[in-house]
Each structure stands twice: as C-alpha cells, then as structure tokens.
Amino acid sequence: MTKPVLEVKDLYKSFGALQAVKNVSLDLRPKEIHALIGPNGAGKSTLAGQISGWITPDSGSICLDGEDVTSETVAGRSRKGLGRSFQVSSLAMEVSARRNVMLSVQASQGSSFRFWKQTRSDEELCETAGNWLGKVGLGGREDIAVSKLSHGERRQVEVACALALKPKALLLDEPMAGLGPTGSVQLTEFLEEIRPEIPILLIEHDMDAVFRLADRITVLVGGAAILSGSVDEIRTSSLVRKAYLGEEA
Amino acid sequence: MQRTDTAPKPVSMPKLSRETIVNIVVMAILLAVPLWASSIGEDYYVNLASLITIFAIAGVGLNFAIGQGGMVSFGHAAFFGIGGYTTGIAAFHNFEETLFMSMPFAVSGTNQMLIIWIVAMAVCGIAALAIGAISLRTEGVYFIMITLAFAQMIYYFAISWPAYGGEDGLSIYLRNELPVVDAESALTFFLVCFILLLGVIFATARLSGSRFGAALGTAHMNGTRLATSGIDPFPIKLTGFVISAMITGLAGALFAELNGFTGPSMLSWQRSGEIMVFVILGGVGRLCGPAIGAAVFVLLETYIGEWTEHWQLLLGLALLGVVLFARGGVMGMIAGSARHD
Ligand SMILES: Nc1ncnc2c1ncn2[C@@H]1O[C@H](COP(=O)(O)OP(=O)(O)OP(=O)(O)O)[C@@H](O)[C@H]1O
Ligand SMILES: [Mg+2]
Secondary structure (H helix, E strand, O other): OOOOOEEEEEEEEEEOOEEEEEEEEEEEOOOOEEEEEOOOOOOHHHHHHHHHOOOOOOEEEEEEOOEEOOOOOHHHHHHOOEEEEOOOOOOOOOOEHHHHHHHHHHHHOOOOOOOOOEHHHOHHHHHHHHHHHHHOOOOOOOOOEHHHOOHHHHHHHHHHHHHHOOOOEEEEEOOOOOOHHHHHHHHHHHHHHHOOOOOEEEEOOOHHHHHHHOOEEEEEEOOEEEEEEOHHHHHHOHHHHHHHHHHHO | OOOOOOOOOOOOOOOOOHHHHHHHHHHHHHHHHHHHHHHOOOHHHHHHHHHHHHHHHHHHHHHHHHHHOOOOOOOOHHHHHHHHHHHHHHHHHHHHOOEEEOOOOOEEOOOEHHHHHHHHHHHHHHHHHHHHHHHOOOOHHHHHHHHHHHHHHHHHHHHOOHHHOHHHOEEOOOOOEOOOOOOOOHHHHHHHHHHHHHHHHHHHHHHHHEHHHHHHHHHHHOHHHHHHOOOOHHHHHHHHHHHHHHHHHHHHHHHHHHHOEEOHHHHOHHHHHHHHHHHHHHOOOOOOHHHHHHHHHHHHHHHHHHHOOOHHHHHHHHHHHHHHHOOOHHHHHHHOOOOOO
C-alpha cells in the first residue's frame, strides 16, 4: 500500500473532565479524500487543532509525509506541507483577499525577512496570489477587503491561502458551511479537481458533498472514531445511522 | 508620454491621497518655520522645532511597534534614555579623557555624533532584543506592564549609578561633532534632525510595505493567519520591536545633544507615556502622525504652559477628544481613516 501523507496515531485530548478526543488513529493517503464526520461536539475540530498544532495532544503522534511533527509549531507544520482552513474563518480582515493569499505565497517562497522590496510592486507575488483566488472561484474579487466578503467567500479565501502553500496535505474544517447550494457544488468540483495532487482530510456536515467526494469516511462520536470505511460501508452501517445520520434524517 | 501599444491607455497621474498631501504640508511647515526663524535670528524657535523633530523621531519608532506590529510598548523611554546616556557617556569620557572600559579591549569616549548614533542604536537594539524576547511572550495588558517594568528597572539602575551622575544626570559641555557641518549651529542641528526624521519615516514606510512588513502587520491583525501561513510570529515581532527601539534610541541620542544633558528623566515612565501620546494624538499607524502629535504636544506645553501650569489638563482633553471621537488621531480627523490594500 502507498505510504500515507498524514498519519495520526493514538491521539488523546481532554479539557478538564471532558475527553474531547479519545484514542483516534487515522491516515490520509496520496490522491484520496478522507472525510471526517460526526455530530456537533464530536471532537472533529479538536482533532484538526491537534493535527495542525494549535492544540497540544495529551498523548499520541502526528506524522506528515513520514516525518514526526508532533512537537513542531503551527508555522513549522504549515511550512512542512500542511495546509488548513478553519471552521470559523481566520483571516486578516482589514486587508484584501489578495493580501491574505500573498502572505502564503511569500511564505512558500522562503524567508519573510526581506525588508526593502515593496510587495505591492512585486508583480509575481501579486499575480500568483490572484491566480490562486481565481482557482477557488474568486476571480474579480481579489482586491476587496475580507471584511466586506461574504462568509462563503471568506472560506474560499482560506482555501486559496492553504493552496498557495503548495501543501502536501489539506485539512479543511467544514469548508462548505455558509457557501449556499451553488457554492458548495462549485467547491465540490474544485476539490475533486485538486485531489490527484493534494490529498484532503475533509471535515464536513454536508453529506451530499461527503458522499460524492470521499474515498473513505471516518465517523467520530464522543471523541472516539467508532467506524472507518468506504462510502458504501458508512452509508449502510446501522451503527452510523443510529449515532449520527439518524439525527440528520 | 510614449505609447508603444495600440490600445489607447488613459494616462494617469499618480493621484496623491489626502494623507500624502497632509504629510507634505506638515513636513513643509516643520521645515519652513525654523528656516524663517533662523533668518531673523530667533534660535529659540529653531530649537523648538528641533525638539518637535526629535520627539517625532521617537514617536516614529514607537508608531512602528504599535501601528504595524500591534505591540503597545509602555517602556520606550528605556530606549530613548539609553540613546541619551550613550551620548552622555561618550561625551563624558571624551571630555575627561578616560576610558569607558579597558577590558577585554579599550573603549574610549568620542565626540563624533555618527559613531554615537550607531552605538546608541546598537545598544538599544541589544536591549530591545532582551526585553522583547521576554515581553513578547505576553500580550495585551501584560505586555504593556512588562515593558513598563523593564523601563523602570533601567530607570532605577541609572539613578543608582553614581559614575554617570546618578540622579543628577550628566552634562554634555560641548555639543558633539559631525563631519563637514557645524552641529553647534541651531539651524544646522535642526536640519540634521529633520533629515533623520525624513529618513526614519521613509525607512518605516518601506519596511511596512515589504514582505517583513506584511508579516508584521498580519501578526498584529491576526496571528493565527500568520502562523497558518507558515510564518512564526515571534521572530517577526521581535525584529519589529528591535527596529522600533533603535529608532527611538536615535531620538534619545539627539535629545541629549539638543539639551546638552542626559539624565534619569529621559528614562522615566512619564516619558514613555509622552512618546505614546505623540503616537496616539497624531494617529496610530499614520506615517506623519508622530510629527503632528509631537508638534501639538510641544506647542501646548510651550505656549499654554506659559500661562498656566495646568496645560496638561488641556493635553488631557485633547487626548480624550482624539480617543473618543477620532480614533485615527489628528491625522484621522484631517485625512480620514487609514487605507489598506
Ligand atoms: N478549548 C476548549 N476547552 C474546553 N472544551 C472544549 C474546548 N474546545 C472544544 N471543547 C469541547 O470539546 C468538544 C469537542 O469540540 P469540537 O469543537 O472539537 O467539536 P466538533 O466535532 O468540531 O463540533 P462541530 O461539528 O460543532 O464543529 C465539545 O464538547 C467542546 O465543547
Ligand atoms: Mg468543529
């Protein structure tokens, strides 16, 4: 079997008495979309936080492209190839979408300790950022302040920021939320398009998108991964119906 | 105007923003008044303009930390004072013909301003590296308090250092020298300060627009975004803090030259507050904000202070007005809120 790009082993995290993540192991292989589903409060975002480095796991390990990154900083993991978007978008609101993406582009090009050349007149930097925004469907909206963009558009900006890092793996926390029907169809098509190059760990509540995109699905309930399998296995599992899909139906 | 392509392109003059016009006007006034005063032999006004200019430089330094990096330092008097003491100590040893230190190598005093400026900025840079490395692990109110605490430590250190005057400070009997020009002349000294002010404004503008500036600005706006982009916020902020301190340190060195004196008052927490007032009055993050703030401060102190010692009441009211009604300071009132691209 191909070597996984991202490998999470035996992760635990408690907040006081609450066990938010219990012994979760999962991996992400090249060219695949691995969906992580589960009811509200299941621990999906906590898991994403541990993978990207915001939350220190109580125990367990995280490997990115064969390298143990458990003790890396957030920025270090990003540099090593983990791109992510947040459930609640986290962008520099005062500046344009392009500016946000430019930062990722500049980081992917190396050191930010360059003090003299003006980014504004750095055409290559501006254009590369613009291209990424075009790819996620924000062509023409590049120079609008993020604070003036809709929630859906902000998500798209975040995805563009993540892609601009040229990541080895993408971790997307509910990218479809707030997009509206056409928006999520567009994003679904787009994720389909990039899957061959960048495998995606996708946290998503939109089941249509999940069933259409995912190669594998892991179901998280109460912090534990209760089941992992193909789309059909998950769709037909009575356990999942009871624990999760039942609530949706 | 030469056109190579066939499609008619509108010829656009780069349009000056309102803020740019205000900046030019402010700088022109700051230059014109002492030129005029000097021509009628009123050096008093020239020195007043020098004072405004020097305070403006100190403010430009702090403004870079606050406006670009979001680091609200309440301890910039430390750097202002270190700059001042560098001048004082260099002049003292030069005057006494003694050594500052003999081990591991001999360092004597000097009366060369250029050398003093470089040393002052270097010492401030090192101090800021140490202070920043600790302070930047905190945020918000804690950052304010810890920078204040460091400045107070240096203040008390200066007071209890009898070799350099202790509480009385150090007099600089002869103004230090510059190559070619006569720094003793009030107008020349003003022009030197003015050119340095233009220099630091230009430098901070360039820095803000660079890749480093983009990273520092994002550290301020949203640290999560910066880290997610693969850039560690800490070294970026620390570098910004050091640059800011070096600029304020240069102002301190000039301040000591202007007054022919350096003392613990340069290091006091009130001084930190004043530098912050320049920034807030003028407009946080605005290029020429500190110049406006320093001018308002010095003019209030000089002219209202002449009638009543309660001039600070007026200053307080002005600050209150700015904070309550014009978040962008005086610059915000004149030129509207800051623009981002
Ligand atoms: N910093 C924290 N401190 C305390 N409890 C937390 C913290 N972060 C998350 N929790 C709790 O951990 C549990 C898991 O939260 P998490 O955000 O990971 O769920 P989720 O699966 O992402 O939910 P949703 O679908 O609503 O986004 C919840 O009960 C939440 O209240
Ligand atoms: Mg969540």
